[in-house]
Amino acid sequence: MSNRVWRIAKHEGIENLRLTTEDVPKPGPGQVLLRVRAVALNYRDWAVLNGFYPRPYAEEGRLIPCSDAAGDIVEIGEEVTKVKKGQRVCSLFFQTWFKGELEEEDMLQTLGAPIHGVLAQYVVLNQDGVIQFPDFLSYEEAATLPCAALTAWQATYVTTRHVGPHCTTLTQGTGGVSIFALQFAHLGGNRVIITSSSDEKLAKAKELGADDFINYRKTPEWHQEARKINDGRGIDNVIEIGGPGTINKSLLAAKKYGDVQAIGFRTEGTDTNVATAMVYNCSQVHGIFVGNKKMFEDMNRQGNPQAQSEASD
Structure with missing residues (x-):
């Protein structure tokens, strides 16, 4: 089984985006393999592609772009206890910011820059770096949550x-x-x-x-x-x-x-x-710089009609 992956050869425009065929990665301990069903594009992705986003890149000339994906967990590594195979999940923009204040080290763990993103058929993420999304959402709808929706949630409810x-x-x-x-x-x-x-x-x-x-x-x-x-x-x-x-x-x-x-x-x-x-x-x-996993959980709960109905019963 092969994996179609987009990589940025040069941060100088969309003509430098390259489609490659690679092996499907294997999840290690604490990791999951996500089959990507939908990817959302943000202005940040355009800025990264054109070289004016102010962050370093994990692998110059090889970066996988984009931060926002929704898909299915198709394989889990050893020591995975928080998610299960078959669950529909979103990627988290910040792979290590789960609650509390944003730390400098969290800034180095954002998908699509500086670390590799999700514009591929299959990607490996940490079990803490994904989150289930409400059942009533399609993959396309859910893919818009990690960056745009969570940013708006923090701006309208948290700060x-x-x-x-x-x-x-x-x-x-x-x-x-x-x-x-x-x-x-x-x-x-x-x-x-x-x-x-x-x-x-x-x-x-x-x-x-x-x-x-x-x-x-x-x-x-x-x-x-x-x-x-x-x-x-x-x-x-x-x-x-x-x-x-x-x-x-x-x-x-x-x-x-x-x-x-x-x-x-x-x-x-x-x-x-x-x-x-x-x-x-x-x-x-x-x-406002997107938001943490706790905010994402609150957003999913507050914006989920089924969850609100169950809470009122």
Whole structure:
């Protein structure tokens, strides 16, 4: 049996992605062999492929990209006690961050950079580096959970105090993290404002539970519009995706003592008023780097209708 594996020959663009045929790896003690059924792509994967993601790589010229996969455990190694053959599981973005605070050594154990990722038919992972996903999800749906969904979960439930019917969340754009954040915030009872450059995408966001909409192409000062929508008092929790080109407006959109969740680096910019805006608004800015296994377990439980039904019985 052979294993089709994608590797990055050079971190200089998609033309340097190579498909290879290799032997299927064998799981060692404490490890499992995962048959990959679906892989989700994130902006981070594009950054790694193009060489502007700021991390080292495990094997220069041979890196297997991508962090997010869902599949079946088809073989287990010795000493595996936490999972079983046949279980449907997701990979964990951080292979060693299970609970508590993120440590520096955990930063060196992230799939797709610096260690090998999951863009292959079969991959070997530690038994602690996978997690079961809810039965009602398809492989394709589950593959979007490890990075985008967990990032959004931490930003909407863990690092903010603002959850509930009297709170407002602003999400930027309609990418994976923002759409998950929209749904999680809506689940928590928040009023959700979403921005996009596309009215068509805003219409789709309405179907997913968004309450208010701003086309930032038509309204460049979207931070002012967001405050106006919320009766001038500012936003409780801002999901900040853009980075250098949007962070200042996110801070200005936030209410006094509001939260800004700094997640992405999608836009270029030279904002110089960030410190002033933070002080003026007494803001709390949280750097969000995906999340740990405990957060993933909480997300699966809270977002699983079957689990909620069983808990209420």
